Amino acid sequence: MNRTAFVFPGQGSQRVGMGRHLLAQRPDLVETYYRTADDVLGIPLSRLSRHGPARDLDDPAVSQPAILLTSLVTLEVLRGQGVEPDAVAGHSLGEYAALVAAGVLEWTDALRLVRLRGELVATVDDRVxxxxxxxxxxxxxxxxxxxxxxxxxxxxxxxxxxxxxxxxxxxxxxxxxxxxxxxxxxxxxxxxxxxxxxxGPFHSSLLRGIEAEFTEALITTEFRDPEIPLVSSVTGTRVTTAAEAIVALAGQLTRPVRWTEAVEELGAAGVDRFVEAGPGLVLGGLVRRIAPHARVHATNSARQLALTTGAFTATDSTV
Structure with a gap:
């Protein structure tokens, strides 16, 4: 036991201003992540994430890369303070951040994929x-x-x-x-x-019409085998190869999220501490319901981030 999993939130965790507390602590990440993201996507993602308006941020083509970006910056801040995961998982969209954390995807490739994912779902939502x-x-x-x-x-x-x-x-x-x-x-x-x-109607059969286009984008993107244990919320089981990661993401559009099984799989692997790495608090609450004896930490605000990193520092000092 005494293993830590980083879990990354999905769609719906977006809010105007998310990530400001991270950049207050690490202003160097504006250049490294936010400006790079703006250039990669060709949209003012950094401004929309931090200043809105909310109606624009709720567009899946914007909210999905914005949530991913905030989660990745959270990951960078945590690692910068010596807090590392023993395993990772992500809820739906959050699986892309987990793949980056596990070394499976480059973060800019993940950003492009989630932008496309959001755009394709929006086309379905426009029709139905x-x-x-x-x-x-x-x-x-x-x-x-x-x-x-x-x-x-x-x-x-x-x-x-x-x-x-x-x-x-x-x-x-x-x-x-x-x-x-x-x-x-x-x-x-x-x-x-x-x-x-x-x-949009995520994880439903209504999205079957966009599976082929999105799968084509996946197979033309470089994936690597995970460097640390990675559990998929699509299957509820561990992903061990690059090929398995591609299959999981391709199926994610139309298959339901199996979050209970994912958390239980992490628990079976010895994880008893979870860090919700990204915006929002919903995922931590879900983990508490599934694994009531686990320790759960948040990063949603400056205070929560400080408490989380402090808890790990205190644990390390007693080893």
């Missing part, structure tokens, strides 16, 4: 407006039944798109069907149904 929601308080079997009933009744798609932990199932699909599912879930006894800021 989609939505994503988290259903709390019902088991996944019940949610799957409700999805099937709503789809049959409306002729529209709504599917399970993620297992986030005990009693929290994510659904995705056409907006009208997700709205209908929300009502059905409440009637079935759900304690809460919360629409998520996903920006």
């Amino acid at each position: 407006p989609g939505a994503t929601a988290a259903v709390l308080g019902l088991d996944s079997t019940t949610v799957a039944r409700l999805c099937a009933e709503v789809s049959e009744a409306t002729g529209r798609t709504v599917e399970i798109s993620g297992d986030n932990g005990p009693g929290q199932t994510v659904v995705s699909g056409e907006a009208e069907a997700v709205t209908r599912l929300t009502r059905a879930a409440h009637e079935a006894g759900a304690t809460r149904v919360a629409e998520l800021r996903a920006g």
Whole structure:
């Protein structure tokens, strides 16, 4: 035991101003990461991340690379203070940051891929407006039944798109069907149904039409074998080769997130401490529900980052 995993958040964790506390501590990273990202993508990603407006930042073609960039800068700051992961995993979009942390992808290649991922999903959402929601308080079997009933009744798609932990199932699909599912879930006894800021029908069959184009981008990008243990949120199991990483990312568009299994896999490998490396606090909360005895650290603010690095320094000094 006593092993640490860095876990990286996904879509919905974006907020205007994310990363400012990181650059206050490491202003050199403006040049290394933010200006490079602007040049690579040809958009003012650094300005949109730190200053918004929120409506632009919520566009998946912007929010996805912005979240990735913030996570990578967090990783750099943590490593600069001697905090290193023994293993990594990422929730959906966060898997790209995990791949960079594990040495599988160059960060600029990851940035290009997530930008394309966001653009392609946006084209689907333009044609068929989609939505994503988290259903709390019902088991996944019940949610799957409700999805099937709503789809049959409306002729529209709504599917399970993620297992986030005990009693929290994510659904995705056409907006009208997700709205209908929300009502059905409440009637079935759900304690809460919360629409998520996903920006499209992620992890659903509605994205099958963009799989080929995105897979082509993946296979023309250089992938390497992981240098440290890497667990995929697509399979819930460890990724050991570059080829496996490509297959996981290709399937990620239409397959549900298996976050419970990913966290359990990390626990089985001896991980008992998790660092949420990136914006937001949602992922840490999910980890606590799945692994209640694990220690969970955040990096979402200057105070949380200081507490996290301080905890590791204190642990190191007692070894």
